[in-house]
Amino acid sequence: MKFSRSMVLVSNDPDSVRLGAQEVYRRFGEKLLELGLNEEVSLAQITDIGRHDALPLVIIYPEATAYGPVSVKDVDRIVEEHLYKGRIAEELLAPVKELSGRIGWLKTRKGASPMEKKIVTRRVGRIDPESIEDYIAEEGYQALAKALGMERTEIHATLEKAGLQGRGGAGFPTGMKWRFVAGTKSPKKYVVCNADESEPGTFKDRIILEGDPHSIIEAMTIAAYCVGADEGYIYVRGEYQLAQRRLEKAILQAREFGLLGKNILGSNFSFDLHVHSGAGAYVCGEETALLESIEGKRGEPRARPPYPTTHGLWGKPTLINNVETLANVPPIILNGAEWYRSFGTPSSPGTKCYTILGNVNFRGLIEVPMGITLREIINIYGQGMRNGAPFKMAQTGGSSGSIIPASLQDTPMDFESFRKAGVSLGSGALLICDENNCVLDLAITLMKFFQFESCGKCTPCRVGTERALRMLTAISRGEGKLEDLDTLSAIAQEMEYASNCGLGQTAGVPIRDTLKYFRAEVEAHIRLGVCPAGVCEMTPEAEKV
Amino acid sequence: MLQVAQAPHQAGREKDLKQIVETAVEKHGAQADAFIPILLEINREYGYIPAEAIRLARKMLHQPEEHVLVSEGQLYGLASFYHMLHTEKTGRHVVQFCESAPCHVQGGRELWKAIQKTLHLKAGETDPEGRFTLKTVSCLGVCGVGPVMLVDDDMYANVTPGQLADIFAKYE
Numbered sequence: 104m105k106f107s108r109s110m111v112l113v114s115n116d117p118d119s120v121r122l123g124a125q126e127v128y129r130r131f132g133e134k135l136l137e138l139g140l141n142e143e144v145s146l147a148q149i150t151d152i153g154r155h156d157a158l159p160l161v162i163i164y165p166e167a168t169a170y171g172p173v174s175v176k177d178v179d180r181i182v183e184e185h186l187y188k189g190r191i192a193e194e195l196l197a198p199v200k201e202l203s204g205r206i207g208w209l210k211t212r213k214g215a216s217p218m219e220k221k222i223v224t225r226r227v228g229r230i231d232p233e234s235i236e237d238y239i240a241e242e243g244y245q246a247l248a249k250a251l252g253m254e255r256t257e258i259h260a261t262l263e264k265a266g267l268q269g270r271g272g273a274g275f276p277t278g279m280k281w282r283f284v285a286g287t288k289s290p291k292k293y294v295v296c297n298a299d300e301s302e303p304g305t306f307k308d309r310i311i312l313e314g315d316p317h318s319i320i321e322a323m324t325i326a327a328y329c330v331g332a333d334e335g336y337i338y339v340r341g342e343y344q345l346a347q348r349r350l351e352k353a354i355l356q357a358r359e360f361g362l363l364g365k366n367i368l369g370s371n372f373s374f375d376l377h378v379h380s381g382a383g384a385y386v387c388g389e390e391t392a393l394l395e396s397i398e399g400k401r402g403e404p405r406a407r408p409p410y411p412t413t414h415g416l417w418g419k420p421t422l423i424n425n426v427e428t429l430a431n432v433p434p435i436i437l438n439g440a441e442w443y444r445s446f447g448t449p450s451s452p453g454t455k456c457y458t459i460l461g462n463v464n465f466r467g468l469i470e471v472p473m474g475i476t477l478r479e480i481i482n483i484y485g486q487g488m489r490n491g492a493p494f495k496m497a498q499t500g501g502s503s504g505s506i507i508p509a510s511l512q513d514t515p516m517d518f519e520s521f522r523k524a525g526v527s528l529g530s531g532a533l534l535i536c537d538e539n540n541c542v543l544d545l546a547i548t549l550m551k552f553f554q555f556e557s558c559g560k561c562t563p564c565r566v567g568t569e570r571a572l573r574m575l576t577a578i579s580r581g582e583g584k585l586e587d588l589d590t591l592s593a594i595a596q597e598m599e600y601a602s603n604c605g606l607g608q609t610a611g612v613p614i615r616d617t618l619k620y621f622r623a624e625v626e627a628h629i630r631l632g633v634c635p636a637g638v639c640e641m642t643p644e645a646e647k648v
Numbered sequence: 649m650l651q652v653a654q655a656p657h658q659a660g661r662e663k664d665l666k667q668i669v670e671t672a673v674e675k676h677g678a679q680a681d682a683f684i685p686i687l688l689e690i691n692r693e694y695g696y697i698p699a700e701a702i703r704l705a706r707k708m709l710h711q712p713e714e715h716v717l718v719s720e721g722q723l724y725g726l727a728s729f730y731h732m733l734h735t736e737k738t739g740r741h742v743v744q745f746c747e748s749a750p751c752h753v754q755g756g757r758e759l760w761k762a763i764q765k766t767l768h769l770k771a772g773e774t775d776p777e778g779r780f781t782l783k784t785v786s787c788l789g790v791c792g793v794g795p796v797m798l799v800d801d802d803m804y805a806n807v808t809p810g811q812l813a814d815i816f817a818k819y820e
Contacts, residue, residue, distance in 0.1 A: 303748030303787035341688065341732045342788055382684050383732030385786055399683035399718075401729040458791065460750040466792045498749060501787075532791075534750050548752045552786060555747075558729075638757070 107145040109186055110164040110482060111135075112513070113173075115148035123174060124148075124159035130178040131161075135186070144186055145482075149513055157197040162513075165483050167476075171197035220446055222454050223430035224470045227314030232349055235356040238317040244362055246433035250325045251370050253436075258329040259285060262432070264440035266452040271297060271388075271425030272500060272529045273605075274451075274518040277432075280422065283412040284330040287420040292332035294323050294374075295416060295423045298339040298346070299393055301385040302501025303552060304532030307456035308426035310468055312339065312346035315430070316353040320376060322429035324367065325436060327374040330422050335374065338393050340381040350378045385556035389604045390423045392558065403560040404604035427456055427531075447473030451517035455528075461497075461535035462489045474520075477512040481535055492537035496620070498545065500529015502552050503609035506545065506616040527612070541638035542621040543628060546613040547575045553610040564607025567598040571614060579639040583629040592618060668693045669704045678709050678716055687726055687733055696734035697727045731785065739774045739781040741819045743767065744798040748787040755808070756795035762809035763797070766816065779820070 113119075113128040128148055135141045149162075157171030161181065168191055170181055177195050184192040230237035238244070250258055263278030284292060296319055300308040312319065323335050339347050354376050357363040365373045384402045386392045391405035394416050415421020431453060435443050444452045451473040458468050463485030471484075477497055481488065488494055498506050499516075505526035514520055521528045536545065554568040571594050574587050595611025602608045617625060627635050634641055672689040676682035686709075690701050702723045709718050727733045745763055746756065764770060769782040790796050793805035797815075804815055 300789060301787060304750040304791045305787075306789040306791060309789050340789075341730075377681075379681065380685060380688060381732075382688055382726075382730035383785075384730050396684065397681050399680035399726070400722075401725055460791050460794070461753050466754075468792070502749065532750070534753060536753055540753055544757070545749060545753070548747070548749045552748060555784075556786060 107143055107482070108165075109144045110478070111144060111146045111186075112149045112162045112164070112478075113146070114150075114158055114160040114171075116150055116158075118155060119159040122158050122172065126175045127159050127161065127173050127178055130175050131182065134179055134182040138182065138187055140182070140186055150510060160197060164479055166191070167479070169197040170195045220454050220472050221470050222434050222446070223311060223318070223427055223456065224314070224468070226318065227310055230315070232314050232316055233352055235317060235353065235360060238315070242433075242437065243317055244321055246436040247321050247324055247362065248368060250328060250436050251368055251372065255285060255329050255331070258325065258436065261440050262435060265435045265443040266440075266450075267428065267431055267435060267443070268451060268518060269425055270427035270431070270455065270531070272302070272503065272527070274528070277424065277428055280412060280424070281326065281329055284332075284420050284422040287413055289420050291334075291417075291419045292330055293416045293419055293421040294327045294330065294332045294335040295390075295393070295397075295421055296323055296335070296337040296426060296429055297388065297390060297393060297423055298337055298343070298426050299381050299388045300343075300426070300530070301340055301388050302503065302530040302532060304458055304460050304498075304534050305501050305530040306458055307468055307531055309343055309346055310456075311426050311430050312343065313349055316346070316349045317357065318430050318433060319350070319426060320353055320357050320363065322424075322432040323376060324363065324374050325432055326422055326424065326429070328372050330420075332422065333374055335376045336379050336397055336416070337376060338379045338381060338387070338397060340387075341383050347378055347380055354378065384558070385552075386558045386604070386606050389606060392604065393423070394421065401558070403558045404606075406603060448515065448517045448519070450519035455516070455531055457531045457533050459485045459533050459535065461533075462492060462537040462539075463487065463535050464489055473517040474515040476515050477507070477533070480516075480533060481512070485535060488535070488537055490537075492539060494535065495538045495540060496536050496542060496545075498534040498536065498549075499532065500527050501532045502549050503527070503605065503612065504529035504532070505612055506542065506620065508620040526616075527609075539636060539638070541579075541634050541636035542617050542624050543575065543579055543634070544636075544638045546617045547572070547579060549613040550575055550610070553606065557606060557610070561601075561603040561607060563598050563601040564603070564610060567594050567602075567607070568610050570594055571598075571611070575614075578625065578628050579634070579641070580643050581628070581632050581641040582643050585626070585629055587629070588618060588622075588625065665694060665698070665701055666704055669701055669708065673705065673708045678711055678714070680716060680718075683709070683718070683723065683726060684730070687723070687730075691727075691733050696737055698735075698737075699724075702727065737774075739778050741779060741800050742781045742783060742798075743816075744783045744785040746786070746788050746794065746796045746798075747784040748791075750787070750791040751794035751796055754791075754794045759795045759797070759807055759809055759812075762812055766812045780816070 131146055135144055159173050160171040161173045162169050181192050184190050226241050259278045259281040267277040268274040298308055364375055379397050381387050387396045387402040389404045392402040396402040411421045411423055413420055447453045454470050455473050456470045460466050465486040469484050494509050496506055496508050507526050550572045554572045557564045557568050559565045577583050591614050595614040598607050598611040624635055672686045676685045691697050702720050706720045727735050767780055767782055771784045774781040788796055795807055797804045797807050
């Protein structure tokens with residue numbers, strides 16, 4: 104796919120076709136050619152996106168403007184106004200209607216361009232991360248000063264009103280978590296920052312920690328004040344040496360400036376922080392395993408409940424938040440909940456960091472408002488597929504996310520819509536795969552990861568990942584049987600229902616998604632003995648030389 | 649090929665093990681939350697964690713009067729659980745290849761085959777001369793420039809099979 108400045112999508116479901124979508128599509132092609140826009144504007148047909156009141160529907164990106172119902176005679180006007188002159192043809196817009204969560208987002212976008220909106224990464228690359236003066240000059244520690252003058256309840260109420268949800272993958276409401284910990288009665292409480300970012304393909308937290316370490320210190324201090332904690336840990340994964348050094352330096356500077364330690368900013372509130380290094384274990388990203396690891400034990404997740412909010416580190420109430428979640432806190436405190444709600448979708452306000460990876464022309468980190476679609480990510484931020492190969496599937500949210508097929512690329516990516524579509528937003532990693540990748544090969548890679556990282560504490564995960572890996576590998580060698588697919592589904596379900604923690608519970612997702620969206624491709628390996636993408640070796644282990 | 653980070657190569661093994669353990673305990677203290685940092689430090693300084701190091705560390709850490717109770721089994725349990733800690737002697741250089749999906753899709757599939765072929769090693773093996781140990785590792789968080797390979801502390805990104813011979817030649 105070549106890079107184009109605008110994308111026109113014409114709905115192509117049976118209803119639209121009945122109402123003349125084919126003619127609309129054809130006319131768009133003619134008119135674009137006529138005005139010489141065919142090189143810079145791409146035209147495509149899409150299937151049902153869940154809206155049936157204004158068919159045929161035409162969506163134009165990057166503004167995400169929805170026109171509908173569009174008839175052949177409207178096409179010229181849309182092309183001339185919108186694509187040639189750059190103005191939105193207001194009178195042809197589809198009525199704003201929240202028919203399903205999947206299209207409601209168009210309302211909040213108001214036809215605005217989904218420009219990158221930087222909240223948590225706004226200082227990254229603009230300040231010297233090792234200089235506290237630079238940080239202070241860019242609004243640094245102002246939110247802390249403001250928070251210390253606020254009622255404690257007011258702080259978590261602001262976060263609840265802002266609708267901030269945990270950015271580590273689960274999307275739990277942050278303000279509620281803070282309220283739970285603040286409500287516990289204990290003389291000793293802890294605040295822990297989960298910086299054990301090990302979800303494959305995710306490096307947003309590393310960028311924040313390395314580029315703006317003070318923002319995490321400030322957010323944790325606010326959190327500690329709100330919940331009544333006096334000690335905190337930042338658990339950074341062992342591989343992130345630079346982030347650890349920067350954090351340690353930042354903590355020393357903050358202490359020197361009276362922003363950490365005893366009587367912060369002259370108040371009677373005291374708080375101090377430690378940086379704790381991980382030692383290479385994916386499972387420690389699970390919050391209770393992380394606590395075990397700080398306590399000097401093997402990182403094996405605890406049984407929950409009790410939750411860390413009441414029984415956390417050393418058995419004391421503990422607030423655990425992800426790096427990106429915390430980085431959202433100071434701007435919310437400073438600018439208010441209303442301001443924060445002006446970004447993203449009603450059900451998922453704010454921005455989200457995504458890491459774009461795989462077979463696209465641009466790979467890297469972006470921060471955009473919630474509710475952007477995969478199609479926009481690939482074509483606008485990813486600048487199209489590499490070598491023009493067609494998009495086949497995306498793997499979202501690291502290993503524990505979902506494999507989603509090309510047909511879901513118009514689903515807005517926010518917590519709510521993704522939940523409805525049955526996929527996981529996870530940590531924000533987006534691995535884009537073209538048609539030269541085999542879905543089975545991808546599933547094997549993911550399963551290998553789970554099998555390698557399973558802590559071994561509970562049986563479904565320890566045995567399930569091993570069995571699933573062996574079975575998938577056998578299929579890729581041409582030794583699979585059709586009944587294996589049923590066994591694999593059963594294993595996936597058992598792991599989901601019976602495992603102790605998130606690792607085991609999501610380990611079956613690659614299998615589930617593979618069989619749900621790409622069953623034919625897997626069956627081809629078994630029935631025909633060929634790998635349609637030409638990736639798998641299809642030679643039995645015994646016959647290999 | 650892009651060399652992202654460079655650090656001094658694995659420190660000499662000739663260092664005195666007892667001294668390494670003592671320094672580590674002194675630096676991190678003898679409370680439970682220091683166990684993993686201490687083991688990390690021993691691993692970094694000595695290259696791996698021999699049984700002797702665990703015996704020495706346990707002696708210094710076990711302080712019933714301070715309510716710090718620890719057994720050798722517990723410390724070995726930590727050393728064998730965490731992937732960054734090694735309990736077996738490694739080669740002079742450790743090659744770690746990122747096996748996660750992003751690198752896999754971005755050319756890692758072919759690279760991994762080439763690495764095994766160039767070094768004549770499979771995952772987890774050390775060559776007879778004790779020059780290289782080959783390991784796989786989960787995501788290193790630099791996926792934007794994958795496939796990624798670590799040799800000791802040097803990170804190589806956007807690696808292609810053709811570059812391997814030149815990279816490995818740098819390590820004796």
